[in-house]
Amino acid sequence: MAKTSLGKEKIKILLLENIHPTAEKNFQEAGYANLVHLGTSPSEKELKERIKGVQILGIRSRTKISSDVIESADKLMAIGCFCIGTNQVDLQATCTRGIPVFNAPYSNTRSVAELVLAEAILLLRGVPEKSALAHKGIWQKTATDSFEIRGKKLGIIGYGNIGSQLSVLAESMGMQVHYYDHLTKLSLGNAEQVSDLNDLLSMSDIVSLHVPETPATHMMIGKDQIASMKDKSVLINASRGTVIDVAALAEALESGRLLGAAIDVFPSEPKSKSDEFISPLRKFENCILTPHVGGSTIEAQENIGVEVSSKLIKYSDNGSTISAVNFPEAGLPSHPGSHRILHIHENKPGVLSQINRIYSEKNINIRAQYLQTNESVGYVVTDIDEEFSALALKALQEIDGTIRTRILF
Numbered sequence: 513m514a515k516t517s518l519g520k521e522k523i524k525i526l527l528l529e530n531i532h533p534t535a536e537k538n539f540q541e542a543g544y545a546n547l548v549h550l551g552t553s554p555s556e557k558e559l560k561e562r563i564k565g566v567q568i569l570g571i572r573s574r575t576k577i578s579s580d581v582i583e584s585a586d587k588l589m590a591i592g593c594f595c596i597g598t599n600q601v602d603l604q605a606t607c608t609r610g611i612p613v614f615n616a617p618y619s620n621t622r623s624v625a626e627l628v629l630a631e632a633i634l635l636l637r638g639v640p641e642k643s644a645l646a647h648k649g650i651w652q653k654t655a656t657d658s659f660e661i662r663g664k665k666l667g668i669i670g671y672g673n674i675g676s677q678l679s680v681l682a683e684s685m686g687m688q689v690h691y692y693d694h695l696t697k698l699s700l701g702n703a704e705q706v707s708d709l710n711d712l713l714s715m716s717d718i719v720s721l722h723v724p725e726t727p728a729t730h731m732m733i734g735k736d737q738i739a740s741m742k743d744k745s746v747l748i749n750a751s752r753g754t755v756i757d758v759a760a761l762a763e764a765l766e767s768g769r770l771l772g773a774a775i776d777v778f779p780s781e782p783k784s785k786s787d788e789f790i791s792p793l794r795k796f797e798n799c800i801l802t803p804h805v806g807g808s809t810i811e812a813q814e815n816i817g818v819e820v821s822s823k824l825i826k827y828s829d830n831g832s833t834i835s836a837v838n839f840p841e842a843g844l845p846s847h848p849g850s851h852r853i854l855h856i857h858e859n860k861p862g863v864l865s866q867i868n869r870i871y872s873e874k875n876i877n878i879r880a881q882y883l884q885t886n887e888s889v890g891y892v893v894t895d896i897d898e899e900f901s902a903l904a905l906k907a908l909q910e911i912d913g914t915i916r917t918r919i920l921f
Contacts, residue, residue, distance in 0.1 A: 534817030579605035610856035619815035620807030631774035662686035667716030670723035772798035840884030858913035
C-alpha cells in the first residue's frame with residue numbers, strides 16, 4: 513500500500529496521562545514509530561520543554577494546554593483529547609495556530625451513564641452510610657430513608673450523548689425521566705423536556721448533570737438552585753467540576769435537606785495519585801466521591817484510544833478534519849497519483865483566489881480542491897500533479913495570512 517503521508521518515521525508523537533495502549537498500537541500499525549508515552553500529567557513548565565519538536569500530542573483531562581504552552585510548541589500540528597471534554601485546551605489559541613483538536617464524544621457515554629444509575633440506586637438505599645457504619649462494626653439494618661428507584665423521577669440537566677443514554681437506561685428501570693436543555697431536543701422513549709430549570713429541580717427525586725464547561729454552566733447549581741430541589745432528593749454530577757457550588761452542596765448535606773450526592777468531578781483535582789484530594793465533601797458519608805472515573809472503564813478507554821488515535825492518523829495521513837472541535841471540518845477522500853497540499857490561513861477574503869492564481873501562473877493542474885472555513889481560519893486542500901508540489905508549496909507559504917502549509921503524499 514502506498515504511503516499517504518511524508519516521513520511518518522519523523523513525526524514525533526507524545527502521549528500523556530496513561531492513555532490506553534490501544535492508541536499506541538494503532539499509531540504503530542499505521543507506521544508511526546517515533547512515540548513517547550508518559551503516565552503522568554507534567555507541570556506547565558515541564559510540558560513547555562517536552563512539547564518542543566512534537567507534531568502530535570495526546571492528553572486526557574488533567575493536562576492543561578494554555579496559550580503559553582501552544583507558543584512553546586514549535587512543530588505541533590494536532591492535539592488529541594482522549595476523553596469527552598476539551599475545556600483543558602485553549603481552543604482559540606490552537607485554532608489560530610492551525611492546530612486541529614480531536615476528542616472522543618461518544619466512546620464512554622455508556623460508562624458514565626451506568627455509573628450515574630448505580631450511584632442513584634446506592635444513594636436511594638442509603639448504602640454509602642450503611643457500608644461506612646458496617647466497616648466500623650455498626651449493624652444498621654433499617655428501611656428508614658431507603659427507597660426503590662422504580663417510579664422515581666429523574667431530572668437530567670443536559671440531554672446530549674450521555675444524558676440521553678442515561679435516559680434510556682433509567683426508563684428501563686421504571687423511572688419517570690424529565691430533562692432540561694437549552695436546546696429543543698427530540699426525546700427518547702417517554703422522556704419529557706422541561707422548559708424551566710427550577711421546575712425540573714423541584715419535581716425530581718434525582719438530579720443528574722451532563723453539561724459542558726461554559727460561561728453559561730459555571731456554578732449553574734448554587735445555593736438557590738439546591739434550595740429549589742425536593743427534600744430528601746439526590747444530586748449527581750459527572751460532567752464538569754465548575755457547574756456546582758460545592759460549598760452550597762456541603763451546606764445542604766450538613767442540614768440534611770438532601771438525601772445524598774455523588775460527585776465525580778471537582779473544581780480543583782489532584783495532578784497525580786500522590787497529591788491529596790481536598791474537598792469539604794469528604795466528611796459526608798452520604799456523598800459518594802469518585803476521582804473523575806465516569807469514563808474510566810476498560811471498555812471505554814480501549815474505545816477512546818482507538819477513536820482519537822484514528823482521527824489523528826487520518827489527519828496526518830490525508831488531512832481529514834471531520835469531528836475536529838476547533839477547526840473547519842473537511843472529509844477528504846484519497847487521491848492516488850497526486851500530491852495533496854494543505855493550506856491553513858486566516859479567514860479573510862481573497863486567499864482562495866491567490867492560491868488558485870499561483871497554480872494557474874505556474875501551469876499546475878488541479879485534480880481536486882476542498883475549502884472549509886470557520887470564523888477564524890480557512891482550510892484549503894488541493895490535489896495537484898506530483899512534479900509541481902515543492903514549487904507550489906514555496907509560493908503558497910508567501911501568501912499574506914498563511915498560518916501553515918504542508919505536503920501530503
